[in-house]
Amino acid sequence: MQRVLSFFAGALSGALVGATLMVLFTPAPGKTIRSDLQNRVQTLRDEMQGAASARRAEMEAQLARLRAPQS
Secondary structure, eight states, X not given: OHHHHHHHHHXXXXXXXXXXXXXXXXXXXXXXXHHHHHHHHHHHHHHHHHHHHHHHHHHHHHHHHHHSOOO
């Protein structure tokens, strides 16, 4: 579990650093940058929710196997 949290913390911090650098060094209008940033944040949020849902399903299946009577 610690490895998963560390991965997501690293991914999130990398995304924040990348977004900050993009805003600072991109010669695009502010409205375009904000729109792109919102799209990237939404994509990241969707990916994280999908990964969390998949992990939850794995954990629920494992719990069901552990709770099942041994025969």
